[in-house]
Amino acid sequence: MLPVEEKRNKNSKQKDLILRILRSTRRHPNANWIYEQARRELPNISLGTVYRNLDCLARMGKIREMASGNGLKLYDGDLRNHDHIQCTSCSRVEDIPHLFHPFSFDPIESATGYQIISRRLEFYGTCPECARKSAEV
Amino acid sequence: MLPVEEKRNKNSKQKDLILRILRSTRRHPNANWIYEQARRELPNISLGTVYRNLDCLARMGKIREMASGNGLKLYDGDLRNHDHIQCTSCSRVEDIPHLFHPFSFDPIESATGYQIISRRLEFYGTCPECARKSAEV
DNA sequence: CTAACTGCAAAGTTTTTGCAATTGC
DNA sequence: GCAATTGCAAAAACTTTGCAGTTAG
Numbered sequence: 001m002l003p004v005e006e007k008r009n010k011n012s013k014q015k016d017l018i019l020r021i022l023r024s025t026r027r028h029p030n031a032n033w034i035y036e037q038a039r040r041e042l043p044n045i046s047l048g049t050v051y052r053n054l055d056c057l058a059r060m061g062k063i064r065e066m067a068s069g070n071g072l073k074l075y076d077g078d079l080r081n082h083d084h085i086q087c088t089s090c091s092r093v094e095d096i097p098h099l100f101h102p103f104s105f106d107p108i109e110s111a112t113g114y115q116i117i118s119r120r121l122e123f124y125g126t127c128p129e130c131a132r133k134s135a136e137v
Numbered sequence: 138m139l140p141v142e143e144k145r146n147k148n149s150k151q152k153d154l155i156l157r158i159l160r161s162t163r164r165h166p167n168a169n170w171i172y173e174q175a176r177r178e179l180p181n182i183s184l185g186t187v188y189r190n191l192d193c194l195a196r197m198g199k200i201r202e203m204a205s206g207n208g209l210k211l212y213d214g215d216l217r218n219h220d221h222i223q224c225t226s227c228s229r230v231e232d233i234p235h236l237f238h239p240f241s242f243d244p245i246e247s248a249t250g251y252q253i254i255s256r257r258l259e260f261y262g263t264c265p266e267c268a269r270k271s272a273e274v
Numbered sequence: 275c276t277a278a279c280t281g282c283a284a285a286g287t288t289t290t291t292g293c294a295a296t297t298g299c
Numbered sequence: 300g301c302a303a304t305t306g307c308a309a310a311a312a313c314t315t316t317g318c319a320g321t322t323a324g
Contacts, residue, residue, distance in 0.1 A: 010298050012305050031289080046306045051289060053304090072288070085251055096249055108260055112233055114222055116262035123245055125253035147278050147323050168314080183281045188314060190279090209313070 004101030009060060013036070014045055015053045022063050028093045043113070047067045066093075066120075084120070087127035096123065150176070150180055153192045159200050160188030165221070165230040167209045168245060203230075203257075221257070225263035233260065 009015075021037045022029075029037075035050045054075055057063045066078045066084075074093065086093045105116040126134075158174045159166075166174075172187045191212055194200045201213045203221075211230065222268075223230045242253040263271075 008299090008303075011299075012304060014305075042308070046308095047288095047306075048290075049305060052291095055290095056304095078149060085245070085253070087251070088254060094249070095253055096245060105260070105262075108233060109220065109262075112222055112231070113265040114224070114260070114262040116222070116260050117225060118261045120259045120261070121256065122259070123242070123251070123253050123256045125242075125251040125255075128250040131252060136156075145278075149279060151280075151323080181315090182281060183283095184313095185315075187280075189316095192315095194277095274281070 009056060012053075014042060014049050015056065016050065017041055017045075018050060019057055019062060019077070022057075022075055025077070026049060026095060028074045028076050030074050082120065085123040085125065087130055088124050092127060094127075099119045141207055146193060149190075151179060151186050152193065154178055154182075155187060155190045156199060156214070159194075159212055160216070163212050163232055165203060165211045165272065167211050218261065222260040222262065224267055225261050229264060231264075 017038055019032060021034055027033075031047070031050050031054060034054070035045070035047050038045045038050060054063070054065070054073075058065045058075070062079075064079060066074045068074050078095070083094050083096050085096045090113060105119070108114070109116055154175050155171060158171055163171070168184070168187050168191060171191070172182070172184050173181045175187060191200070191202075191210075195202045195212070199216075201216060203211045203213050215232070220233050221230050222233045240256060242256070245251070246253055
């Protein structure tokens with residue numbers, strides 16, 4: 001959590017696989033989903049290894065940890081700046097196109113004293129599917 | 138999580154206290170911090186009650202649940218639209234002034250089909266304190 | 275009165291960690 | 300060879316829930 005102690009990272013087929021899984025989906029899955037996918041290719045992989053590699057990949061900057069609304073960690077393999085929309089009903093998270101001008105961090109750095117690395121813009125609302133379902137009732 | 142089943146809410150000194158605690162801080166605390174504050178006034182309050190009331194207050198729309206980067210739920214007693222900045226080193230979350238023009242949701246609703254209720258803009262970076270600490274080393 | 279709420283404790287869920295064996299460099 | 304990684308299982312961390320008693324309306 002604090003000053004990232006440096007450690008050389010080794011490759012492993014588990015780590016490769018986890019990164020590959022994350023990069024091949026547009027979902028923003030949690031550790032357990034990744035674990036289930038990974039077991040299809042490496043049936044003996046353990047959940048502990050998935051967590052350790054997700055943590056390692058996030059510290060290496062190869063993936064991004066994000067937070068769902070419900071207290072689980074989610075992971076995102078797409079490092080490009082992009083924005084999210086989350087359904088307040090079914091909790092799904094989707095990428096959205098980058099419709100806004102890029103922000104300049106400067107005014108926020110001046111106002112807060114933080115050195116800003118990145119930003120995230122999230123929208124919340126009802127997805128079409130949930131809207132349809134609740135209209136049926 | 139889904140169709141909020143309606144239930145009349147009763148007042149209780151525990152619920153009042155929890156709301157009061159959340160509204161009197163600019164922090165975005167987790168359940169345990171709230172529990173500790175609450176015990177100073179109601180020493181017998183239980184953590185389960187804190188969770189139940191946080192859930193209830195969030196469903197009532199009086200507070201907002203948010204997500205920290207590290208898989209904990211955080212709670213925010215300030216319902217006005219405002220943006221956050223989170224330190225990537227010590228994980229603290231702070232409010233930031235509203236420096237940007239309000240977004241129109243329209244283009245996003247058209248692009249996604251979602252009916253958007255709210256948005257959140259978050260910045261990530263190093264807080265002044267952590268920057269100072271890591272400079273010392 | 276009675277449905278909602280409480281404290282407590284047990285259970286559930288998600289994440290982390292210790293350990294001995296294995297692997298990458 | 301040695302440090303990083305692995306699978307396994309136990310532990311820790313966080314949240315929810317069942318229950319019997321209490322309280323608000």
